[in-house]
Amino acid sequence: MATELAKVTINGKLFEVPKGARLIDVCREKGFDIPSFCYYADLALQASCRMCLVRIEKMPKLQTSCTITVTDGMVVTTQSEEIEKAQRGMNEFLLANHPLDCPVCDRGGECELQEMTFDWGGLEERFTEEKNYYAERYLSPMVANDPQRCILCKRCTRVCDEWMGEEAIEAGGRGAHTVIGTYLGWLDCSQCGNCIEVCPTGTLLDGTYRHQTRPWELAQTISTCNFCSDGCQMSLGSRSGEVRRVVARDRYVNGINGEFLCVKGRFGHPFVNHEDRIRTPMIRYKKGGKLIPATWDEAIRHVATRLDEIADKHGRDSIGVVGSPRLTNESLYVLRRFATELVGTQNYTTTDLHSLQSFFENLGAPLATHRDIRYAKTIVLLGGDPSELQPLTGKQIRQAVRNGGAQLVLVNSVPIRLREQAALFLHVNPGTDEAVILALADSANDALATEKAGVEAELLAAARQMITTTEGDVVVMFDASLSAEAQEVLAQLATVFGAENRRVLLHPLPLFNNSVGAHDMGMTDRHLSPYQLLDMAGDTIRAMYVAGSFLPEHLEGRAEALGRLDFLVVQELFENDTTAAADVVLPAASYAEQDGTFTNNDGLVQRVRQSIPPLHQAKPDWMIVAQLAKELGMDFGYEASASAVFRGIAERVQAYTGMRYPVLKDETNPIQARHNVVQTDVSEAAATVRTAVEALPDEGEKIFGTPDVGQELFRIGTLTDKVPQFHLLANGNPRPETTAISPLYQIAGVSR
Amino acid sequence: MSSQPTQITRIGPLSQPVSLGVEPATFSPDVEAEIDRHLAKYPVARSAILPMMFIVQRERGYLDPPGVLYLANRLKVRVTDIWEVATFYSMIYTKPVGKYHIQVCKTLSCKIMGAGKVTEHCSKKLGIKVGETTPDGRFTLSEVECLGSCGTAPMFQINFDYHENLTPEKIDQVLDALP
Amino acid sequence: MRIEVIGCEPLQLRRVHLENSRSIDVYRANGGYEALKKVLDGMSPDDVINEVKKSALRGRGGAGFPTGMKWGFVPKDSPKPKYVVCNADESEPGTFKDRYLMERDPHMLIEGMLISAYALNAKTNYIYTRGEYRYLIDIMDVALDEARAAGLLGNNILGSNFSCEIYTHTGAGAYICGEETALLSSLEGLRGHPRMKPPFPAVSGLYACPTVVNNVETLTAVPDIIKMGGEAYQKLGTEKSGGTKLWSVSGHVNQPGVYELPMGYDDMEKFIMEDCGGILGGKQLKAVIPGGSSVYIMRADQVVGKDVRMDYEGLVAAGSSVGSGGFIVMDETVDVFESTKNLTEFYKHESCGWCTPCREGTDWLVKVFKRIDQGGGRPEDAQLMLDLCDNIEGKSFCPLGDAASWPIQSAIKRFPEDFLRRLTRNGD
């Protein structure tokens, strides 16, 4: 798009700006402050707060600069007596029915109305009448609400609709009695809390943080979320060694997610300071015995000796090394060095549910960033349910369609919520997504796809058509559960669809915050799955060193596998099925207690920063491994500094060449890992997939009915299990008899 | 050339809140047919929301939760969408009202022609204040804004019927005549 | 209540007094649907628009925008469907003309809509009637069925290749839904909030398609314009605004009612004192609101002996405006403080709540009025109210904010005594 320039005069100064730019943005960019409440970039225009008034020559009245796009020769005044009176007047109106209870308001100190009043408020309060009253209430376990403080900027209703596609919160009533709320006063939604985030006042509040601290008492630490693979940037608010809340407010942090977070990112943090955290190293001196607390030295020495014995007795490959895709790149990198250079075993992997190894080995196009997704012209989503598993990606897709006019091609066996945005919905039979991938790659497979997946050939053609007629970016996303061969075929789709005026970008949808990093650090390059490793337990594998834990899915049907080991070491935050079988348990530090990096599904390498000191005797996983290595006679030489480890990564991992912590400092301009883009022959893989698909039953049962909101988000995991509110959500978010106090009272024995 | 509206289809929100805890209301085939007639007028179903609300209200007295859920499902919108619309319009009831809703116009022309006396008279006669409903649920008394009877003031509207040029006697006649 | 024509040949009110005036037969027997015939055999859409332009017809809903020009804004080449929407929300206090037009002569509205639909190539059209006028909706539905039965509605009207449908739609109690963009929001099944202009409805209105919104009286004027020709119609009125105008008269007059006068009727005083039978009980005239509640209130001495011409220019010159033509006449017994309080309560109740100044301003003003009314008046209150009005006027999202402040501003300026009396503590 060639941007024409327009000449605008603002307060007597002449500027050249892109024609059609929004006046309020232009003025602010040029350094003229313009107050506003309802204007919010990339949301539908509202123009209701009337704060952003300016005078434009040849226009009758004052104009709202949020609704004006600049035209050539426009002459604008942003400061004058007339304008100031109007703006002070608006501010006065907004305060009229506002309770002015800042001293007891959680938002006090980071409230836009408060700040606006410092700038535009009058000295005396002319409003001496009685204020309209509404009682405080809870809208859900997560969201507290004080309607009286509302200025009706409707950012909340707009993000709920435009970002989340949920329309769970709306404005009811009319005139001065308009209130933001929900039917019957109960909020049934994914509980993302973005309405809280964008609220400029103390109307919508974090229900898990009520009356805990004043915002200015919190130390703000910019870090990366440790739940899903989207890698949202967030600010951890901590006080006296405790993480009190997590926000994405743009006054603290400006990452790829803007002010967006999901229910886990925003409310999942209490596990960090949970009382069940493992406090000290522990040793089980004999099988079946108890775990006895020990000092770090004892524990490390014990582990070293046992591993030595086993290596001598059964050979190096008898020791399995396992890392969790939740760990930092630093920890996974050190663990990989430990496995390959020190132990010298071939048997190492991660406790991920799926591997992206084959995808990356055949990567035929660069990874799409979330920004690319927002501005893509066509998006192909194969399987998965981003709204539940990678919520930021879900939001980007929704906005790309709603605000950017992108076309969404949805291939799924379930009518997921994003179907509302889909231009084409290929409703396939369960487990037949790969048939469609074949068809997308080559129309010769249409017959097979129609037969197995149960979608009309026209739809397949239409999908290809939609892609091949796109000018601009095409983003192909896929659920990481695809078979290795299907991943190969898909990774090379770019060669099928790429063109002069069309860029194909790929976007994998793995499950964990550092699934991609785990691949980059080489932890998956043996194409070994945790299942395979467990099956070798007690047989070729005699000992395992696990940083993190196996997932319930892994241990299902393999419950005794770990018991068959001679020796099991586990680094963990909490005791669980894996630690139950461990001979040595070592207390690991959570993401909030250490420095490091995560690599998200964009390939963006983003900083994790220490917000609080490690709890009890916990240590970062990499540090523990490095110490053990030292004990075993190999000094990685990292002098207890994550940045030193990362320097090592930058030297040894090709995609990370040249990176340093200082380079990764600015979360607003994240750095993308340079993954190798290759052209490979995938005909063999395609053939394998074909045989697999042919083996599928002919008419599968279609799944109708959209899964309830939260069916994945609210599922209790090791971490969310530590957040009482999540248990309410997992139980269907029942509406309590009274919403006047925290719904937590419903859970016996929960105090807060 | 067809004169039928071009259908614009919208996939509605794909899940309704679980915590509502009620089943959607059901209506007789006649009522359903009446609703279908309204839906047929518009290219977008949601346009029929007000006519449909009046029907649900007529059938159930007011928009009770089952009625709201019915509307949401029928129009493929969330209950919140029904709520936001219902609470905007003064003629849509989200709470029960009397069998006869006496709505006295209180705006200027009626006011200067004696609307105050009309309210007073009704209030005395029925023993309720403005905004209240008689214990037997027969009458609700309200004051409303201009109903377009300024030339025949004072007046009130009972449900949908206009009664104009009111005098105490006429008020008595009207109210006493109600079945 | 009277329905009268004064100073001109009956036009809009031609049939209202006939027996069964609302039946299609009576309508046809009295020149009904001839204009439509004339249009269908031989007039192009542009011909129709040109006639309307020549007629100098100005919108009767309150804004007074030239109708022909508005129709001209509709993009002919747009592939989208076009809509004509009749604004029958008539909620402006003091206004009740549309009500009687629909009650007594529904087919005139149908014919008017058919002709404008033809001119704008609109296939589907709606009559948005305020919910309280339920009985008028029933009347319109009957009339529409009659028309349908007579082949005047539906496919290939009168054998032409022009097909068109008209549907009734009900509001549900919201004055703001009279504002054309709020009306369209409401017609789409949303809350009745106004929308940003531009884009104007003519370009992007109902369902984001080109839409013309016209008042009932505007549309009912169209058949006569076609029959007599634009020029002839214009000559009935003034050069800038042609034809006749309906005035709704209420309050302290002996003969309240709906009066049809030629645009530019020369004497407002005569109209009140003679045509409307003078002030009730021989009392003194104190104040007049000539254009529905949303215009400046006038003192008697701005009317008496001033030969106020009753058209847009004349009333502006006299210190008010035509608005919706709702005459509210007040005698000496009226306390303008109270009448203004009453109207402010109306605007507070009807503010849609979208924008800050109108929502909070009207709420605040009502509270001030109440306090003063209960004896809590303070000397500075008059200034406060004027200042609040100034902070609303011209800054609200839609004109309702202005409409709410004008009555107060004019009342305080023109009837200071009624205010000051209450603003001095214990009479000092």
Ligand SMILES: Cc1cc2nc3c(=O)[nH]c(=O)nc-3n(C[C@H](O)[C@H](O)[C@H](O)COP(=O)(O)O)c2cc1C
């Ligand atoms: C607050 C407000 C209320 C209005 N109410 C009505 C109304 O009840 N009836 C009407 O015809 N126009 C009303 N209007 C004017 C409409 O916005 C619009 O100008 C008119 O319907 C256009 O039709 P016309 O050009 O034929 O007058 C209102 C305007 C405003 C700002």
Ligand code: SF4
């Ligand atoms: S002025 Fe503002 S609040 Fe008032 S009706 Fe118009 S948009 Fe709504």
Ligand code: FES
């Ligand atoms: S920011 Fe422009 S009106 Fe609110």
